[in-house]
Amino acid sequence: MALYPSLEDMKIDQLMKAQSEVQNSGRASLAPFGLSNNTPYPLTPSAPLIYETSQPAPNAPVYPSLGEYMGLELSHDVIAANMPEYLQAPSNTALVTRPNYAVEPVNKIGALVAPLSGQSEGLKKGFVTNGVREVILCKNAEGKIGLRVQHINSGIFVSLVTKDSPAAQVGLRFGDQILQINGSNVAGYTMDKVHDIFKKCPVNGISVVVRDRPFERTVTLHKDSAGKIGFSFKDGKIINLVLDSSAARNGVLTDHNLLEVNGQNVIGLKDKEITKIIAEGGNIITVTIIPSFIYQHMTKSMSSSLIKGSMDHSIPAF
Incomplete structure (x- = not known):
């Protein structure tokens, strides 16, 4: 079953499929919704597809465990009361260009089809993973990474990413949780201790493992x-x-x-x-x-x- 980034994409794709089927069967005169052969859009557009990139392992949580996220009680009942729409977790997706809508399974999961939205730069740049990733940082000419953190309930969270900084260039964002710095877990550290670690890091090759902001x-x-x-x-x-x-x-x-x-x-x-x-x-x-x-x-x-x-x-x- 096809998945789409918007309802408009779904409707256009359905119309395009219907028109194509009618033409292929030689019965173009029966095209639904009054569509003619002079369709205003190509039948085989080359817009990017959005592919799902990961599949949860058996018995693994669909999204990160957030029971102690920044001091919040995020139990099933609390989520149901405050954010019921998040009881169903969104799928993780990534943008991949494929010509002529060549739908290919990725980890046996279907693809998102985007006949309208596929060319949107905003769709590509707005992509989020909702997972854990590693980034490699360096320091600028002033010896700074361009990052400030806050310690909240034993966790370390990004509170500021300055413009044009190394942190901004690798895609760190407000609200990301820092899990490790150069292989060392930082849970329970204070804000000052983490800032001191960054100050003492070498100029290049600073490994930082982060978890993307949950519930985006x-x-x-x-x-x-x-x-x-x-x-x-x-x-x-x-x-x-x-x-x-x-x-x-x-x-x-x-x-x-x-x-x-x-x-x-x-x-x-x-x-x-x-x-x-x-x-x-x-x-x-x-x-x-x-x-x-x-x-x-x-x-x-x-x-x-x-x-x-x-x-x-x-x-x-x-």
Whole structure:
């Protein structure tokens, strides 16, 4: 069964398949929905596909264990009460280009088909793993990595990634949990101890293992004729949805905070700045959101002046 990044992609793909089947059978006159042979889109487009990259091992959790994440009680009952939509975990996906929709199984899992969204740079840059990864850092000419952390309930979390820093260039983001530095576990360390470790690290080859922020969702949206995607927000928090809009159709939820727009970090930006990024982001917009329940817990111990003044808000190149 095919999977799609948006409802609009699914509908277009279904129409394209129906038209192709009719033409192949020699009964083009019976094409559904009144489509003619002069279809406005190619029958075999070369848009990128999105492939799932991992499959949970038997008896393994579908998403990371979060029972003690930053001091939150994230039991089944708490999630059901505050974030019921996250009882079903999202699949991990990655963007891979395949011509002519050559659907190939990856680890025996199906592919996402994107006839409309596949060419969107925002869809590529907004990709998140929801897993553990290793990055190799270095220091800049000033001997800095461009990273600040906070220790919260025995965990170490990224609270600031400065613009154009080595940390920004390898894709570290606000809210990532640092698990290891050069092979040493950092659970239980203080903020000062971790900063001291980074200061004493060599200039090159600094290995950092991180877990991506949990409970993120990336949603691909399509602007209407008025250039709208269908939700309003205040202080970065989604407060209203427009009936029958792309946001409503594709599962955007209120009481969620915007983290990224087309992969660009918007945490700490003013609403008018975020609105401008959306307006200039093209007809297809990918937003990364997180429940406000978790976002507020992540930010309450962090300096708002640092987030707003020094946070990396550059357009990602990866």
